[in-house]
Amino acid sequence: MNKTLLRNKKGWHSFRSQFTGIVFMVPFIIGFVFLFAKPMIVSIIYSFSSMTINAGSVDLQWVGLENYVQLINDISFLKIVWAEAQSFLWKIPMILVFSMFVALLLKDKFPGRLLFRCIVFMPVIFASDLIMGLLKRNSTISLSTSDNIYMLANGEAAGFMQDLLSAFGFGESFSESLSYYIGQIFTLSWASGIQIVLFIIGLSAVPAELYEVCDMEGATKWETFWKITFPLLSPTILLCVVYTIIATFNSNSNSIMTRIAETMQYKIPYACVQTWAYSLMIILIIGVVYWAISRWTVYLD
Numbered sequence: 001m002n003k004t005l006l007r008n009k010k011g012w013h014s015f016r017s018q019f020t021g022i023v024f025m026v027p028f029i030i031g032f033v034f035l036f037a038k039p040m041i042v043s044i045i046y047s048f049s050s051m052t053i054n055a056g057s058v059d060l061q062w063v064g065l066e067n068y069v070q071l072i073n074d075i076s077f078l079k080i081v082w083a084e085a086q087s088f089l090w091k092i093p094m095i096l097v098f099s100m101f102v103a104l105l106l107k108d109k110f111p112g113r114l115l116f117r118c119i120v121f122m123p124v125i126f127a128s129d130l131i132m133g134l135l136k137r138n139s140t141i142s143l144s145t146s147d148n149i150y151m152l153a154n155g156e157a158a159g160f161m162q163d164l165l166s167a168f169g170f171g172e173s174f175s176e177s178l179s180y181y182i183g184q185i186f187t188l189s190w191a192s193g194i195q196i197v198l199f200i201i202g203l204s205a206v207p208a209e210l211y212e213v214c215d216m217e218g219a220t221k222w223e224t225f226w227k228i229t230f231p232l233l234s235p236t237i238l239l240c241v242v243y244t245i246i247a248t249f250n251s252n253s254n255s256i257m258t259r260i261a262e263t264m265q266y267k268i269p270y271a272c273v274q275t276w277a278y279s280l281m282i283i284l285i286i287g288v289v290y291w292a293i294s295r296w297t298v299y300l301d
Contacts, residue, residue, distance in 0.1 A: 043272040043275065043276065044272070044276065045060070046060070046268060046269045046272040047067055047068070047269060047272040047273045047276055048062060048063065048064060048065070048067065049061060049062055049063060049067075049269055050063050050066075050067075050269060051268055051269050067269055067270055067272075067273040068273055068277075070270060070273070071270070071273050071274060071277055077259060077274065080255050080256055080259055081256055081278070081281070083255070084249075084255060084256050088245075088248055088249070091248060092241070092244050092245060092248055094188055095188055095191050095192050095195060095244050095248070096195065096237070096240055096241065096244060098188045098189075098192055099192040099195035099196045099198075099199055099240065100199050100233075100237075102120060102192065102196050102199075103196050103199030103200045103202075103203055104199075104203070106120070106196070106200060107200055107203040107204065117197075117200070120189070120192070120193060120196050121193045121196070121197060122193070191244075191247065191248070194243060194247075195240045195243065195244060198236055198239060198240050198243070199233070199236055199240065201236070202232075202233050202235070202236030202237075203229070203233065205232075205300070206228065206229060206232045206233070206300075207300075210228050210232075211224065211228065214227075214228060231298040232298060232300055234293070234296065234297040234298050235297055235298075235299060237293065237297075238290065238293045238294060238297055241289055241293060242286055242289070242290060245282065245285060245286055245289065246282065246286070249278075249282050256278060259274070260274045260275055260278070
Protein backbone atom coordinates (compact mmCIF):
# COMPACT_ATOMS: atom_id res chain seq x y z
CA MET A 1 0.00 0.00 0.00
CA ASN A 2 2.78 2.39 0.93
CA LYS A 3 4.74 1.50 -2.20
CA THR A 4 1.67 2.13 -4.36
CA LEU A 5 1.09 5.48 -2.68
CA LEU A 6 4.76 6.39 -3.15
CA ARG A 7 4.61 5.52 -6.86
CA ASN A 8 1.46 7.62 -7.23
CA LYS A 9 3.15 10.58 -5.53
CA LYS A 10 6.20 10.25 -7.80
CA GLY A 11 3.95 10.00 -10.85
CA TRP A 12 2.00 13.09 -9.81
CA HIS A 13 5.21 15.02 -9.11
CA SER A 14 6.61 14.05 -12.52
CA PHE A 15 3.38 15.06 -14.25
CA ARG A 16 3.26 18.38 -12.39
CA SER A 17 6.87 19.14 -13.33
CA GLN A 18 6.24 18.35 -17.00
CA PHE A 19 3.02 20.37 -17.01
CA THR A 20 4.79 23.34 -15.43
CA GLY A 21 7.49 23.16 -18.09
CA ILE A 22 4.87 23.12 -20.85
CA VAL A 23 3.11 26.14 -19.34
CA PHE A 24 6.36 28.11 -19.34
CA MET A 25 6.94 27.10 -22.99
CA VAL A 26 3.52 28.33 -24.15
CA PRO A 27 4.58 32.02 -24.61
CA PHE A 28 7.58 30.91 -26.68
CA ILE A 29 5.45 28.58 -28.80
CA ILE A 30 2.86 31.30 -29.44
CA GLY A 31 5.55 33.86 -30.28
CA PHE A 32 7.38 31.41 -32.56
CA VAL A 33 4.24 30.40 -34.48
CA PHE A 34 2.85 33.91 -35.00
CA LEU A 35 6.06 35.98 -35.21
CA PHE A 36 9.02 33.83 -36.28
CA ALA A 37 7.78 30.84 -38.26
CA LYS A 38 6.73 32.77 -41.38
CA PRO A 39 9.91 34.93 -41.60
CA MET A 40 12.05 31.80 -41.18
CA ILE A 41 10.26 30.01 -44.02
CA VAL A 42 10.46 33.10 -46.22
CA SER A 43 14.19 33.50 -45.53
CA ILE A 44 14.78 29.86 -46.52
CA ILE A 45 12.96 30.46 -49.80
CA TYR A 46 14.96 33.65 -50.38
CA SER A 47 18.25 31.81 -49.80
CA PHE A 48 17.55 29.56 -52.81
CA SER A 49 16.38 32.41 -55.03
CA SER A 50 17.48 35.55 -56.77
CA MET A 51 15.45 38.69 -56.15
CA THR A 52 14.35 41.48 -58.45
CA ILE A 53 12.56 44.41 -56.83
CA ASN A 54 10.10 46.19 -59.10
CA ALA A 55 7.65 48.97 -58.43
CA GLY A 56 5.13 47.50 -56.03
CA SER A 57 6.31 43.90 -56.40
CA VAL A 58 9.17 41.50 -55.68
CA ASP A 59 10.07 38.84 -58.25
CA LEU A 60 11.86 35.67 -57.14
CA GLN A 61 13.68 33.26 -59.40
CA TRP A 62 14.78 29.83 -58.16
CA VAL A 63 18.59 29.45 -58.41
CA GLY A 64 19.11 26.36 -56.24
CA LEU A 65 22.45 26.23 -54.42
CA GLU A 66 24.00 29.09 -56.36
CA ASN A 67 23.89 31.46 -53.37
CA TYR A 68 25.45 28.83 -51.10
CA VAL A 69 28.27 28.25 -53.59
CA GLN A 70 28.87 31.99 -53.53
CA LEU A 71 29.14 31.83 -49.74
CA ILE A 72 31.83 29.13 -49.94
CA ASN A 73 33.82 31.34 -52.30
CA ASP A 74 33.34 34.46 -50.15
CA ILE A 75 36.79 34.54 -48.56
CA SER A 76 36.24 37.85 -46.76
CA PHE A 77 33.14 36.56 -44.94
CA LEU A 78 34.86 33.29 -44.02
CA LYS A 79 37.79 35.26 -42.58
CA ILE A 80 35.40 37.24 -40.39
CA VAL A 81 33.77 34.01 -39.18
CA TRP A 82 37.16 32.48 -38.37
CA ALA A 83 38.34 35.60 -36.53
CA GLU A 84 35.17 35.69 -34.42
CA ALA A 85 35.42 31.97 -33.69
CA GLN A 86 38.98 32.45 -32.41
CA SER A 87 37.89 35.25 -30.08
CA PHE A 88 35.03 33.12 -28.76
CA LEU A 89 37.49 30.38 -27.75
CA TRP A 90 38.80 32.56 -24.93
CA LYS A 91 35.86 34.93 -24.43
CA ILE A 92 33.27 32.28 -23.49
CA PRO A 93 35.47 30.49 -20.87
CA MET A 94 36.43 33.85 -19.36
CA ILE A 95 32.77 34.89 -19.04
CA LEU A 96 31.89 31.59 -17.37
CA VAL A 97 34.82 31.68 -14.93
CA PHE A 98 34.17 35.33 -14.09
CA SER A 99 30.44 34.68 -13.57
CA MET A 100 31.05 31.69 -11.31
CA PHE A 101 33.65 33.62 -9.30
CA VAL A 102 31.28 36.55 -8.70
CA ALA A 103 28.40 34.19 -7.88
CA LEU A 104 30.55 32.44 -5.27
CA LEU A 105 31.27 35.82 -3.70
CA LEU A 106 27.60 36.83 -3.66
CA LYS A 107 26.01 33.56 -2.54
CA ASP A 108 26.69 34.00 1.18
CA LYS A 109 24.89 36.47 3.43
CA PHE A 110 26.74 39.73 4.15
CA PRO A 111 25.74 43.40 4.54
CA GLY A 112 24.82 44.93 1.19
CA ARG A 113 24.50 41.59 -0.62
CA LEU A 114 21.23 42.61 -2.32
CA LEU A 115 22.79 45.87 -3.50
CA PHE A 116 25.78 44.08 -5.05
CA ARG A 117 23.49 41.55 -6.73
CA CYS A 118 21.53 44.42 -8.27
CA ILE A 119 24.75 46.07 -9.46
CA VAL A 120 26.00 42.96 -11.29
CA PHE A 121 22.61 42.66 -13.02
CA MET A 122 22.49 46.30 -14.15
CA PRO A 123 24.37 45.66 -17.44
CA VAL A 124 21.51 43.37 -18.49
CA ILE A 125 19.08 46.26 -18.01
CA PHE A 126 21.36 48.78 -19.73
CA ALA A 127 21.85 46.39 -22.66
CA SER A 128 18.17 46.62 -23.60
CA ASP A 129 17.46 48.40 -26.88
CA LEU A 130 15.60 51.29 -25.22
CA ILE A 131 18.26 52.06 -22.58
CA MET A 132 21.11 51.54 -25.06
CA GLY A 133 19.49 53.95 -27.49
CA LEU A 134 19.26 56.62 -24.81
CA LEU A 135 22.88 56.08 -23.79
CA LYS A 136 24.11 56.33 -27.36
CA ARG A 137 22.16 59.54 -28.00
CA ASN A 138 23.41 61.20 -24.83
CA SER A 139 27.00 59.96 -24.74
CA THR A 140 29.97 59.78 -27.06
CA ILE A 141 30.97 56.43 -25.49
CA SER A 142 29.60 53.21 -26.89
CA LEU A 143 29.21 51.00 -23.82
CA SER A 144 27.97 48.03 -25.83
CA THR A 145 31.05 47.76 -27.99
CA SER A 146 33.76 48.94 -25.62
CA ASP A 147 36.70 46.58 -25.27
CA ASN A 148 38.69 48.64 -22.77
CA ILE A 149 37.85 49.48 -19.18
CA TYR A 150 40.12 52.52 -19.44
CA MET A 151 37.91 54.22 -22.04
CA LEU A 152 36.78 56.92 -19.59
CA ALA A 153 40.39 58.10 -19.33
CA ASN A 154 40.79 58.19 -23.13
CA GLY A 155 43.47 55.50 -22.95
CA GLU A 156 45.70 57.44 -20.53
CA ALA A 157 45.27 54.85 -17.76
CA ALA A 158 46.18 52.05 -20.14
CA GLY A 159 49.28 53.94 -21.22
CA PHE A 160 50.24 54.55 -17.60
CA MET A 161 49.97 50.81 -16.82
CA GLN A 162 52.13 49.91 -19.80
CA ASP A 163 54.77 52.46 -18.75
CA LEU A 164 54.68 51.13 -15.18
CA LEU A 165 55.18 47.53 -16.30
CA SER A 166 57.97 48.59 -18.63
CA ALA A 167 59.69 50.32 -15.70
CA PHE A 168 59.72 47.01 -13.85
CA GLY A 169 61.46 45.33 -16.75
CA PHE A 170 58.53 43.71 -18.53
CA GLY A 171 58.61 43.69 -22.31
CA GLU A 172 56.35 45.85 -24.44
CA SER A 173 54.42 42.87 -25.83
CA PHE A 174 53.75 41.54 -22.32
CA SER A 175 52.63 44.97 -21.11
CA GLU A 176 50.25 45.42 -24.02
CA SER A 177 48.81 41.93 -23.63
CA LEU A 178 48.29 42.31 -19.87
CA SER A 179 46.72 45.74 -20.33
CA TYR A 180 44.39 44.35 -22.99
CA TYR A 181 43.17 41.45 -20.87
CA ILE A 182 42.69 43.66 -17.81
CA GLY A 183 40.65 45.93 -20.05
CA GLN A 184 38.36 43.01 -20.80
CA ILE A 185 37.02 43.16 -17.23
CA PHE A 186 34.49 45.72 -18.41
CA THR A 187 33.41 43.49 -21.27
CA LEU A 188 33.17 40.48 -18.96
CA SER A 189 31.03 42.31 -16.43
CA TRP A 190 28.84 43.64 -19.23
CA ALA A 191 28.21 40.14 -20.61
CA SER A 192 27.94 38.18 -17.35
CA GLY A 193 24.78 39.45 -15.67
CA ILE A 194 22.45 36.57 -16.57
CA GLN A 195 25.13 33.96 -15.95
CA ILE A 196 25.84 35.33 -12.47
CA VAL A 197 22.15 35.12 -11.57
CA LEU A 198 21.97 31.55 -12.89
CA PHE A 199 25.05 30.51 -10.93
CA ILE A 200 23.65 32.07 -7.74
CA ILE A 201 20.45 30.08 -8.22
CA GLY A 202 22.45 26.91 -8.86
CA LEU A 203 24.58 27.47 -5.76
CA SER A 204 21.45 28.04 -3.66
CA ALA A 205 20.12 24.64 -4.77
CA VAL A 206 23.10 22.75 -3.34
CA PRO A 207 21.95 21.14 -0.05
CA ALA A 208 23.52 22.77 3.00
CA GLU A 209 23.79 19.32 4.63
CA LEU A 210 26.55 18.37 2.21
CA TYR A 211 28.65 21.35 3.29
CA GLU A 212 28.03 20.46 6.94
CA VAL A 213 29.30 16.94 6.30
CA CYS A 214 32.42 18.35 4.62
CA ASP A 215 33.09 20.55 7.65
CA MET A 216 32.65 17.58 9.98
CA GLU A 217 35.09 15.51 7.88
CA GLY A 218 37.65 18.30 7.91
CA ALA A 219 37.58 18.99 4.17
CA THR A 220 39.17 22.23 2.99
CA LYS A 221 37.28 24.87 1.02
CA TRP A 222 39.21 23.86 -2.08
CA GLU A 223 38.24 20.19 -1.67
CA THR A 224 34.63 21.11 -0.92
CA PHE A 225 34.43 23.15 -4.10
CA TRP A 226 35.75 20.42 -6.40
CA LYS A 227 34.02 17.49 -4.68
CA ILE A 228 30.62 19.08 -3.89
CA THR A 229 30.02 22.52 -5.39
CA PHE A 230 31.44 22.04 -8.87
CA PRO A 231 29.83 18.63 -9.63
CA LEU A 232 26.39 19.70 -8.36
CA LEU A 233 26.75 22.97 -10.26
CA SER A 234 27.37 21.13 -13.54
CA PRO A 235 23.73 21.41 -14.80
CA THR A 236 23.93 25.18 -14.27
CA ILE A 237 27.31 25.26 -16.01
CA LEU A 238 25.78 23.47 -18.99
CA LEU A 239 22.92 25.97 -19.10
CA CYS A 240 25.28 28.94 -18.82
CA VAL A 241 27.57 27.57 -21.54
CA VAL A 242 24.68 27.22 -24.00
CA TYR A 243 23.31 30.65 -23.11
CA THR A 244 26.75 32.29 -23.37
CA ILE A 245 27.41 30.77 -26.79
CA ILE A 246 24.08 32.01 -28.14
CA ALA A 247 24.43 35.47 -26.54
CA THR A 248 28.03 35.90 -27.69
CA PHE A 249 27.41 34.78 -31.26
CA ASN A 250 24.40 37.12 -31.50
CA SER A 251 25.98 40.12 -29.84
CA ASN A 252 25.41 43.51 -31.48
CA SER A 253 29.18 44.04 -31.47
CA ASN A 254 29.69 40.82 -33.41
CA SER A 255 31.37 41.64 -36.73
CA ILE A 256 29.52 38.76 -38.42
CA MET A 257 26.15 40.23 -37.48
CA THR A 258 27.36 43.61 -38.72
CA ARG A 259 28.45 42.07 -42.03
CA ILE A 260 25.08 40.31 -42.47
CA ALA A 261 23.22 43.56 -41.74
CA GLU A 262 25.30 45.37 -44.37
CA THR A 263 24.66 42.63 -46.94
CA MET A 264 20.92 42.77 -46.21
CA GLN A 265 20.80 46.35 -47.50
CA TYR A 266 21.72 45.47 -51.07
CA LYS A 267 21.48 41.67 -51.49
CA ILE A 268 18.73 40.12 -49.39
CA PRO A 269 18.95 36.49 -50.68
CA TYR A 270 22.68 36.29 -50.02
CA ALA A 271 22.18 37.80 -46.55
CA CYS A 272 19.66 35.02 -45.85
CA VAL A 273 22.29 32.46 -46.91
CA GLN A 274 24.82 34.02 -44.54
CA THR A 275 22.26 34.04 -41.74
CA TRP A 276 21.32 30.39 -42.14
CA ALA A 277 24.92 29.25 -42.53
CA TYR A 278 25.82 31.18 -39.39
CA SER A 279 22.80 29.76 -37.52
CA LEU A 280 23.67 26.20 -38.50
CA MET A 281 27.24 26.75 -37.35
CA ILE A 282 25.97 27.94 -33.95
CA ILE A 283 23.62 24.95 -33.67
CA LEU A 284 26.48 22.58 -34.51
CA ILE A 285 28.77 24.15 -31.91
CA ILE A 286 26.02 24.03 -29.26
CA GLY A 287 25.34 20.39 -30.11
CA VAL A 288 28.99 19.40 -29.75
CA VAL A 289 29.43 21.40 -26.52
CA TYR A 290 26.19 20.04 -25.06
CA TRP A 291 27.20 16.46 -25.87
CA ALA A 292 30.65 16.93 -24.35
CA ILE A 293 29.52 18.62 -21.12
CA SER A 294 26.40 16.51 -20.54
CA ARG A 295 28.57 13.40 -20.26
CA TRP A 296 29.85 14.52 -16.86
CA THR A 297 26.82 16.51 -15.72
CA VAL A 298 25.58 15.45 -12.27
CA TYR A 299 21.88 15.80 -11.45
CA LEU A 300 20.79 15.81 -7.82
CA ASP A 301 17.73 13.59 -7.38
